[in-house]
Amino acid sequence: MEMTFDVKSMDFKRAGEAAGKIKKALQLVGMEIDTVRRAVIVAYEAEMNIVIHARQGTLTAKVHPDRLEIEANDEGPGIPDIDLAFQEGYSTAPEHVREMGFGAGMGLPNIKRFSDDLEIESKIDVGTQLKTIIYNQTSGE
Amino acid sequence: MHAEVIYGEEMLDIDVSSGFGCDLISDSLCFSRPDCLLITGLTNVQIVRVADMVEARAIMFVRGKRPGEDVIQLAKENRIPLLVTKRFLFESCGILYQQGLHSS
Ligand SMILES: Nc1ncnc2c1ncn2[C@@H]1O[C@H](COP(=O)(O)OP(=O)(O)O)[C@@H](O)[C@H]1O
């Protein structure tokens, strides 16, 4: 099963819908509770990064019996320093977004922590591609 | 708590297993537990999305901050009761903790 959702920049009303739909689908196919929980964190944070930091993009979930792949592709400014972006607390989110509870700089670190495999490619002024894999198993976190 | 119910009066006969007080979306998402009560100063729609994702039982807004219609609407769609208290976040958590509600 594969599903893709369009994600728009700064659309805070609809933001999170894609992650929500992915969650429902994973529950329906009977993925482990822990897998669903990790997928929700990865999908929501990846979706919000498109909403907050990019112009537009897509969020895709590919569901396999043993694993789940979540991908976020966007057109946007790209990430100049990926190591820095993955540091806990690092954020360039603007003030009006911080007032909504975002901009903690924990999105990328949490995506890394809750996924089993992560690849990221980013080109300045072109966009960012994030690929993650989450294995369907109960992790003793 | 002197909390007022904004939506979901009929659903309030519920048990919450824990409480989570937070003004950061990322933390709410990864540290709160299913069936918890989210206690927050955030009143935008995203707190309802997060509540739905983590399967929180209800949301309590602090500092007397009332959410807008869009927030109430989304809470209705997801059947998440909303409450509001005049107390601050720290105080709200303190009172609930004292009453036996533990941390997520
Ligand atoms: N899709 C993206 N496009 C451009 N920049 C991004 C993207 N995702 C993350 N970033 C950059 O990496 C930083 C850290 O991201 P993250 O850890 O999710 O924290 P936050 O979103 O709270 O700022 C962001 O502030 C931003 O500068």
Ligand SMILES: [Mg+2]
């Ligand atoms: Mg982020």
